[in-house]
Amino acid sequence: MSAFLSVRDLRKTFPVSRGLLQKAELLHAVAGISFDVPAGTTFGLVGESGSGKTTTAKMVMGADEPTSGEIVIDGRDIARHDKTERFAFRRLLQPVLQDPYSALSPRMRVDRIIDEPLRIHRIYPSTKARAERVAYLLDAVGLPPSAAQRYPNEMSGGQRQRVAIARALALEPRLLVLDEPVSALDVSIQAQILNLLRDLQDRLGLTYLLISHDLAVIGFMSTQVGVLYLGRFVEVGSKETILSDARHPYSLALIASASPDVNAAPVSGEIPSPLSPPSGCVFHTRCPFARDRCRQEPPSLRQLKPNHLVACHFAETIRLETNNA
Template sequence: MNESLSANCQSLVSVNRLCKTYGGVKRFFGATTPPLKAVNNVSFDIAPGETLGLVGESGSGKSTTGRVLLQLEQPTSGEISFKGNNITGLSKPMLKPYRRDMQIIFQDPYASLNPRMAVGEFVGEPLDVHGLAGSRSEREGRVAALFRKVGLDPAFMKRFPHEFSGGQRQRVNIARAIALNPAFIVADEPITALDVSIQAQIVNLFQDLQDELGLTYLFIAHDLSMIRYLCHRVAVMLRGRIVEIGPCEAIFENPQHPYTRALLSAIPVPDPDIERDRHPISFDVNANLPPEAAILRSVDEGHFVLEA
């Protein structure tokens, strides 16, 4: 791993040349579509207590990167290290101890829940799987504490998912994610499906939990304003590759890659006079795909851009 790509060489998570390729799909008459490189030679580190934002258009490989990092899908090649241990390709029994320390929050708060399971049972399930609740009363007490921590009334524990709003459902998912006191959470577009007013509440909850529990996040999102508010560093993905990575302010104030500049120019301005005269930068993805041999080069301290 190139440690210079990290804000802190004492990394909690380290990803080195990660690749995920999906095989060609057979069509009629024996024809096969070409393999898809969803994640292509991706490397980054995340320091303890840091939030790394991962941004890019739909289909850029953000969610696949998060899923492969947690071994929900096996990488085609590359190495994933957690707390200095290589966890790439571990069997399920060998990976189980790491599951306690690595959790994920998905985009759709309703699809993430079991509609036939009371939310209290859902949040308490990880405690049963890892044998962390000695008795039913202890389990219920711990689940009630988790509900209070994420801003939910413990009286709601016996309710079912359909009885909650979208924001409340996502709070339930967050409660489950922190039930095992993890060190690292992949938040896969956790606010995209929520109302704008609720998004700010959930982002503030992420910050509060990070301060209180010392959490480390990989925060995947489309909303660049939220990324700027929440993240310490930002990585920009294009067609499976990181084209720029660096401190949040450096990316927003001094973007180097044309794709990064195009993304930032698309952020709406809440002023109709300014918005009327603003012209977003165009970027033809197909005409500007980075060559396979391109590497990240340093443009400033901790700020890297993929060579054109």
């Protein structure tokens, strides 16, 4: 199966200066990740704050340049686009971000917000055709026609996120990059927006790169899941594998903190600074199973079974325990 989005050994380092007279150090925000997202599926990136999720999303969006590595979208290496291609390519993928309020101008009416990309890209022949498209999009995201005349600040968080999704869909994109799309919303509203996104994916054949720190959100939406820690994948597999047969102690800890009947210590302590990641396995400072080997030798991301990669020396001996098992 050919992937719609393919990421190879992607890296991003930021020079960071600690003091005026000190030499800049390199912060490895994304430290070499690879994954494929087949068309029409969802790849979920999950990890704590600072694990490199947004940095990855920005590089996929073309908003930030990779330090190295390759991003291929619809068969084209995005670094090789010329200017015309880049403009056309922007239609293919659209972001949906955490905070719809800051993404939408509060002084623009909803119909103008959704119409704006249509005007810029000039793909509809007339004002009437654009107005019809706006009406279609409002309906597609479950908003009444009257929403067209309203302003974002008159709407609830969930309605605003629907407007942001309508705007993202305006140019018929094929890939949506969803960075924490529901984390600013009330829990009761989150499910509605996630259901809408799933429904739109089915109807329009969309491909999603979904980013969340919340494993419940990732589990609900994803086909394939990558668990990020300090800019590296510690585990990658199908949603089913990650939720029911995770082997990396960090994945286990994320699962335990999301579900009460799993028997594993939730992840404790602070995430180490990406400026000075721990030696050996980067997770050893927080790992309840860590042994000497883990402090010295970095584990490679290895295949445990088909479509299941784990970066842990002791993955074979670790498994999920549920309280009622």
